[in-house]
Amino acid sequence: MYVDNLIKRAYNNSIKILWRLYMDAYRKWIDSLPLLVKIIFALPILDGILFGIYRICKGNLPNIVLGIIWIFVGATIFWILDIIFLLWKGKVLEL
Numbered sequence: 001m002y003v004d005n006l007i008k009r010a011y012n013n014s015i016k017i018l019w020r021l022y023m024d025a026y027r028k029w030i031d032s033l034p035l036l037v038k039i040i041f042a043l044p045i046l047d048g049i050l051f052g053i054y055r056i057c058k059g060n061l062p063n064i065v066l067g068i069i070w071i072f073v074g075a076t077i078f079w080i081l082d083i084i085f086l087l088w089k090g091k092v093l094e095l
Contacts, residue, residue: 023056023057023059024057026054026057027054027057027058030050030051030054035086038086038092039083039086039087042079042082042092043079044075044076044079045075046075047070047074047078047082048070048072048074048076048078049071049075051070051082051092052067052068052071052074053067053071054092055070055094058094060095062095066093066094066095078093081093
């Protein structure tokens with residue numbers, strides 16, 4: 001019984017670590033893109049998906065909530081804010 005619990009905990013921890021590594025890699029990939037590519041990604045449909053996931057990958061609660069909202073509403077309305085922030089600061093809107 002003890003060994004089973006130990007194996008389950010090790011498996012769950014390894015999944016969490018891998019998930020975190022993938023999220024960090026995705027954030028670094030988006031951050032390393034040239035500004036022109038980021039602006040193209042900020043166009044209507046792409047913005048909701050790509051930058052919504054980017055915000056979720058930031059990991060803190062306000063950005064997770066903002067990312068989920070962005071996936072649904074960002075593709076239609078909020079993409080304009082991302083383009084403005086990209087041109088102004090070089091980064092998308094974050095909390």
